[in-house]
Amino acid sequence: MGKYKIFKIKIIKDWESEDWDVYNERTSLSRLMVYKGWPYSLTPRDGIGGQFSYILTAEIVEFLKTHSITESELQLGLSNSIVAKFRWTIGIQNKFIYRNDQWLIEHQDELLHDSLETLKTKYGLKRS
Secondary structure, three states: OOOOOOOOOEEEEOOOOOEEEEEEEEEOOOOOEEEEEEEOOOOOOOOOOOOOEEOOOHHHHHHHHHOOHHHHHHHHOOOHHHHHHHHHHOOOOOOOOOOOHHHHHHOHHHHHHOOHHHHHHHHOOOOO
């Protein structure tokens, strides 16, 4: 097994504005860029050492907020463990409720003005 040289492509900011050195990038099915690299200025040893980390960007955070785990895995081309780690990092629980903004806009009057009891009856809501 021979040694190989790895080259930094560029520097980007993650979702918390921390700089990362990018060594690998690809476009996902959802057209978002998926990056792998190291935190800025940490240098991987040439040809050996740890693996690159996926970089949690602001764009991926926004995507994860509106898509299920399964859809995120498929669209971003990431494993279940990476998606779960990203969701945990940004505080999305497994029982995350996905918002349908269009529905909310169309029903905003009743949501803002009807009583909780009326809404419970109308939409069959339960405590869970």
